[in-house]
Amino acid sequence: MIPLTSQHLGANSAARPDWEDKYKKLEPLGVGGFAEVFKVRDLRTNEILALKVPNLADEEERRRFAREISTLQKLPHRNVIEIREAGYDWYAMPLAEGSLSSLAPELCDEERIEIITQAAQGLAAVHAVGLVHRDVTPSNILCVGGQWVVSDFGLVRKPEGLSSMPKTRGPLGTPGYRAPEVLVHGGHDVKHYADIYGLGQTIVFITTGRHPLTGGRPMVPGIWEELVVRMTAMAIAERFQSMDEVVAALSEVRTSLKARRRAEWPPRHLESENVTEALRQAELKVLAMIVQETSDGFREHEIRNSMPRRERGLFNIGFIGLKRRGFVENVYGDDDRHLGHRLTESAHDWLLSNAELLLGAMSSPKSDDDPPPPGDDDNIPF
Numbered sequence: 001m002i003p004l005t006s007q008h009l010g011a012n013s014a015a016r017p018d019w020e021d022k023y024k025k026l027e028p029l030g031v032g033g034f035a036e037v038f039k040v041r042d043l044r045t046n047e048i049l050a051l052k053v054p055n056l057a058d059e060e061e062r063r064r065f066a067r068e069i070s071t072l073q074k075l076p077h078r079n080v081i082e083i084r085e086a087g088y089d090w091y092a093m094p095l096a097e098g099s100l101s102s103l104a105p106e107l108c109d110e111e112r113i114e115i116i117t118q119a120a121q122g123l124a125a126v127h128a129v130g131l132v133h134r135d136v137t138p139s140n141i142l143c144v145g146g147q148w149v150v151s152d153f154g155l156v157r158k159p160e161g162l163s164s165m166p167k168t169r170g171p172l173g174t175p176g177y178r179a180p181e182v183l184v185h186g187g188h189d190v191k192h193y194a195d196i197y198g199l200g201q202t203i204v205f206i207t208t209g210r211h212p213l214t215g216g217r218p219m220v221p222g223i224w225e226e227l228v229v230r231m232t233a234m235a236i237a238e239r240f241q242s243m244d245e246v247v248a249a250l251s252e253v254r255t256s257l258k259a260r261r262r263a264e265w266p267p268r269h270l271e272s273e274n275v276t277e278a279l280r281q282a283e284l285k286v287l288a289m290i291v292q293e294t295s296d297g298f299r300e301h302e303i304r305n306s307m308p309r310r311e312r313g314l315f316n317i318g319f320i321g322l323k324r325r326g327f328v329e330n331v332y333g334d335d336d337r338h339l340g341h342r343l344t345e346s347a348h349d350w351l352l353s354n355a356e357l358l359l360g361a362m363s364s365p366k367s368d369d370d371p372p373p374p375g376d377d378d379n380i381p382f
Ligand SMILES: Nc1ncnc2c1ncn2[C@@H]1O[C@H](COP(=O)(O)OP(=O)(O)O)[C@@H](O)[C@H]1O
Pocket: 029, 030, 031, 032, 033, 034, 035, 036, 037, 050, 052, 093, 094, 095, 096, 097, 098, 099, 139, 140, 142, 151, 152, 153, 154
C-alpha cells in the first residue's frame, strides 16, 4: 500500500494536481458528499469529459476511493459508468447528460421502466462479481449518450467484512434510500438486497417526485405498486432475492402498461366510423368535381391529372368509393373499347335529392392564397 502523506490527503492543496497536465478544468457538474465532479477538456484529444476528484479526509477514504477506481476498472458493462483514465486521486469518465434526479420530471412510464431495467442490469453485473453498491439513488444513476448507467461507486464493497461505516461522516448511504438493515447493522454485512431497496426507493422518487420515506406502504401509481412493495419490503425475506427477479418483474410492469395503453385507445368501431366518414367526404368531393367538369361522359385520368399532386390520392379513394356505390359506370365504344366513365341513373337520382350535400362539398374550394398543406401525398399508396 502506498504510504499516505499530507499531500495525498489534500492538506497541502497548493500542490498542483497531476491531472492538470492532461485536462483543462471547465465548469463544475456536481458536488456529492465525498467528491467534486467537473467538466474537463482532454488537452490531448479535445474530448469533453467529466472528472471526479474526491476530498480525502483520511486513510480510510483514500482506500475507499482506490476501491471505487479498481471496481470500475474491472466492471466494464454498458450500464455501469465507464472509467476512461485514473490517477492516484482522480478519474475521468464520459460526460453525462444528466442524472435520474435531474431528468425525472421529463419521463413517461415507458421510459421509467426502461431506465430502471438498465440500472438493475448494471447492478446485477456489480452483484455478479460479489460486490454491493450501497448508495443506489437517483443522483447516482446517470444518462450517458442515451444509455443509463450506475455511477458513484464510493461506497462499493464486498458484503462480508468488518464494519465500513465511515468514521468521519454520518451513517452510510443516503437517507430515504438506505435499507433498514443498514440502519440496524451499520455497513457491516450489507448484502445486495440493500441495492434492491435503494432502486425501489428510486422508483418512488421518479414516479411521485417526492423524497421516499422509510417504512409504510409506498404511495406510488398503481402500475408500480406491487413491484415497489417487493423491492422495499422491510424484511429481506419479503424482498426480491436478486436483481434478475427485479428485471423479470419490470418486464411484467411493461406488459401491463401496454395492456393499459391499448385499453385507453379509442375503441375499434369508433376508429372505423371515422374512416367511413372520411371516405364519404372523399366521394362527395369527387362527385362534385365530376359534376362541375362535365354533364356527360368523362375520363377519370384527365380529371385526376388536372389536380394538384397532393390531392390525387384522395381523388382515387373517392372515385373507387363512387364505383362501388354504383354511382359511376364504364362507357364502351362500338368496338368494345373502353372510352371512359359516366355517372349512373342512381347517381343522378341521388343528386336531385341531395344537392345541398353536394354544394357543401363544392363550397370549400382551395383559395389560391391559401398556403398548401404540408405535402404528404407521397405517402398515399396510389
Ligand atoms: N460523468 C458525469 N457527468 C456529469 N455529471 C456527473 C458525472 N458524474 C457525476 N456527476 C455529477 O456530480 C455529482 C456527484 O458525483 P458522484 O460520483 O455521485 O460523487 P459523490 O460520491 O460525492 O456523491 C453527481 O450527483 C452528478 O450530479
